[in-house]
Every structure is written in structure tokens, then in C-alpha cells.
């Protein structure tokens with residue numbers, strides 16, 4: 001007789017793992033199918049020159065005792081196992097702006113945050129207090145974010161339609177302060193007059209509450225969750241790509257794998273991008289109008305990354321990140337041309353158990369649109385399926401990396417001399433490893449002008465097919481975790497899990 005799982009999960013990103021871990025604890029027989037060799041999606045790490053690099057977890061917020069991510073991680077038994085390093089209380093991010101020698105400081109804790117920014121903006125206390133109060137107020141409207149059950153869906157409606165740009169411009173006319181307050185916009189991909197305040201608020205709030213690095217890489221989150229899932233009887237199959245979601249008589253009965261075999265289940269959760277999920281699901285239950293509505297939603301831009309391995313004791317390690325922006329490009333940092341690229345970058349120093357005073361490595365992250373690598377879109381390259389994209393692609397990457405390094409070196413003289421080797425990743429790398437169409441960093445871009453249109457429900461028209469992951473509510477490790485919880489509640493049909501997490 002064929003094996004039938006209670007829950008089949010397509011994809012082992014943060015959202016998929018949260019669902020598998022929680023539902024496994026609830027007694028469901030779970031099977032996770034992951035196309036890659038490594039589980040974790042954007043939590044994956046890779047090793048270059050014996051150094052670990054994160055693909056998509058440079059730092060985490062909300063991990064202070066009692067805070068939202070802390071409570072979920074505590075419930076999942078990750079606290080105490082994960083090696084976390086608190087970032088510098090007085091500076092977790094530094095904002096640097098072209099032609100300005102100052103370094104603007106984001107500190108942990110709201111009063112501390114205000115106190116530090118007041119040093120550079122002494123006349124802006126009112127604006128800073130209004131900013132912080134609004135961030136907290138907006139966040140308080142999201143019940144799940146506060147691990148509160150029984151919330152009223154209308155609670156948040158009034159804050160979904162606030163334009164981030166309009167809000168920031170309304171609290172201060174000081175252009176520099178405006179730029180500083182959206183300085184770490186790479187955390188959410190700022191689009192002026194589009195990005196809603198709530199996206200900025202939920203992300204900034206979590207880091208202002210507390211900021212952390214995962215020592216030796218974010219893939220440790222995956223490692224411990226995979227252990228949990230197996231402990232609760234779950235099955236995780238890597239190198240297992242789903243090609244089709246098979247619907248019969250109004251329900252999903254199985255998924256078809258790349259090798260032609262099927263995995264059967266009672267319920268199915270897709271951690272893939274919703275567009276991919278719908279493409280794989282042939283059924284009249286999902287109307288063409290819904291399919292094209294989801295397909296037409298804009299994705300956040302992709303990224304270009306330079307991962308640097310430093311020579312021994314050559315470059316100082318700092319416990320904070322840097323975010324740079326070019327003067328005059330505050331609201332549209334991804335709207336670059338080939339000439340003025342990049343308009344923004346961020347620098348992350350990995351936290352390693354090996355070294356403290358000197359950095360072993362550094363990641364430079366900047367925006368890159370998929371169209372910039374479209375020429376090579378026909379090539380697919382992963383560890384399991386190595387393909388050479390060609391000499392002109394290599395030349396393109398080198399040209400971009402050298403330009404980026406030169407810009408960073410303006411701020412950090414001597415950088416180039418400290419480099420032992422560097423490695424790059426483009427939108428194609430993210431497309432091939434994550435499985436979306438365009439290497440988008442954070443999935444569907446939210447829009448304050450029509451917020452409900454950019455919210456994706458965990459439920460679909462097929463009663464036993466659910467969605468999860470960053471495309472639902474919010475991106476980031478915290479956002480995908482919250483999305484995982486939303487999906488679990490939809491599967492379980494109640495909110496009891498919130499209470500369990502709050503009381504963990």
C-alpha cells in the first residue's frame with residue numbers, strides 16, 4: 001500500500017520548517033520535500049576558502065528574552081542550542097551617506113536609539129519621538145506579531161494604508177534625518193510612495209528591540225529544526241524537486257517529483273513562491289483571474305553579493321553593520337542605471353567562533369535587478385547541477401564586484417589589500433537556489449495603495465492546499481516564522497499554538 005503522510009510540505013525554507021516542526025509536535029506525520037542538497041532556502045550557508053557565508057541571514061531581531069522570535073525559538077527548543085551573539089547595544093547599524101563623513105548610529109532599545117540619533121540631530125527630538133511612538137503603535141496592531149490570540153482582523157486595517165515616505169516626510173523636514181531613518185532600507189527594499197509604513201515598522205521594531213548574529217551561520221537554525229522534525233517522526237527528503245501538484249476531485253492527492261514518482265498526503269503546504277505553486281497546480285478551482293492577479297504582483301528586487309575572505313589579521317571586525325546610500329537617492333535606492341550603480345550597499349561581518357578582533361570575512365550586499373542578468377537566464381547552476389554560465393558572465397560579475405569594492409574602499413581605505421579572495425552571487429544564483437523566477441530578495445513587494453492585494457492568504461481554493469513563507473505576511477526570518485504560524489493555524493483550525501508559544 002502506498003504511504004500517505006498527514007502533511008506534505010514543498011520546500012524547506014524558514015516557513016516550511018516552522019510548519020513541519022510545529023505540526024510534527026502536534027502529532028501529524030510530516031514529510032518535507034526540498035529540491036536542494038541543503039535544506040533551509042535562504043537560511044543556507046556555503047563555505048569558500050574554509051569560511052562560512054550566509055546566503056540570507058545576516059542578523060536577527062526580536063531574540064531578547066520574552067520578545068516575539070525568542071518565544072517561538074524557545075517553544076521550538078532552539079534557545080540554548082543556537083549560538084547567538086548580541087550586537088553592540090550602542091550600535092547595531094551605522095548609516096553612512098556619500099559626501100558626509102559622519103556615521104549615524106542605530107542603537108538597541110528605543111530610548112537608546114533616540115539618545116544616539118539626538119547627538120547628530122539635536123533639534124529633532126520631537127520627530128524622533130513621533131517616529132518611535134508610531135513604529136510601536138503600528139506594531140501593536142498586529143496580534144500575531146505580539147503573540148496575541150483572538151485578535152480582531154480589523155485592528156490593523158487603519159495602519160496598512162500608511163505610506164512610509166509620506167510618514168517620514170511628515171515628521172521632519174530635515175532631509176538628512178529622513179535619509180538616516182530609511183538608511184537600512186535593504187532590509188525591506190524601499191520603494192518610495194509604495195512601501196507601507198507597517199513593513200518598515202515591523203522590521204525596524206524587531207532590531208531596535210534587540211539585534212543578534214548567529215555564530216557560525218544561520219544554517220544552524222535549519223540544523224536544529226531538522227533535528228526536531230526528525231525527532232517527532234518527520235521525514236525530510238533533500239534533492240527532491242516537486243514538479244506538479246496533482247488535484248483529483250477537488251483535492252490535492254499527491255505531488256509528482258522530478259523522477260516521476262509521487263508523494264501522497266492528506267494536506268499539502270507549499271513554501272514555494274505562490275506563482276510557482278499555482279503554475280504547478282492544474283485545476284479549475286483556481287480561477288484564471290486569481291492566477292493572473294498573483295502573477296501580476298511585483299516582486300522585490302534581487303541582489304548582487306560580494307563575499308570576501310580576508311587575509312589573517314588584516315581587517316578589523318566590528319559588531320555592527322554598515323548601510324551606505326548615495327546622496328540624492330533616498331527613496332528609490334534600487335532605481336540605478338549601469339553608470340550610477342550602486343546607489344546603496346550594506347556590509348555584514350559574520351560572527352565566527354574562531355576570531356573576534358579581526359574579521360575573517362565580510363559580505364557586501366547591494367541591489368541588482370533581474371533584467372541585468374537576463375542575458376544568462378537560460379542557464380541553471382546549483383551544486384547538484386553545475387553549469388558554466390560562460391566567460392562573459394564571469395566578466396560581468398568581475399566588473400560589478402570591482403566597482404562595488406572600489407566604492408566600499410572609499411569608506412574603508414586599505415580594504416583591497418586585506419582581501420585574500422572574493423566570491424560573488426547574482427540574481428541568477430538566488431533564482432536557482434530558491435526557485436523563484438527572478439531571484440527576488442523578499443518575494444512579493446507590499447504596497448500601501450492596495451495593501452490587501454499584496455497579502456496572500458495561507459488558504460487556497462483547494463481545501464487541503466496551503467501556502468507559507470515570506471510571500472504571505474512579511475519576509476525575513478521573523479516574517480517567515482510568523483507566516484509559518486499563520487499557516488499552522490489555518491491547518492489546525494484554531495489559534496491554540498499562540499498560547500503554547502507565549503507560555504513556552
Ligand SMILES: Cc1cc2nc3c(=O)[nH]c(=O)nc-3n(C[C@H](O)[C@H](O)[C@H](O)COP(=O)(O)OP(=O)(O)OC[C@H]3O[C@@H](n4cnc5c(N)ncnc54)[C@H](O)[C@@H]3O)c2cc1C
Pocket residue numbers: 010011012013014015016033034035036039040041042043055056057058059060061240241242243271272273303365430433434435436440441442468469470471475476477478479480
Ligand atoms: C540576500 C538576502 C539577505 C537576507 N538577510 C536577512 C537577514 O539578515 N535577516 C533576516 O531575518 N532575513 C534576511 N533575509 C530574508 C530571509 O532569509 C527570508 O525572508 C526567509 O528566509 C524566507 O523564508 P521562506 O520560508 O519564504 O523560504 P525560502 O527561503 O524562499 O525557501 C523556499 C524553499 O523552497 C524550496 N523549493 C522551491 N521550489 C521547490 C520545488 N519545486 N520542490 C522542492 N523544493 C522547492 C527552495 O529550494 C527553498 O529551500 C535575507 C534574504 C536575502 C535574499
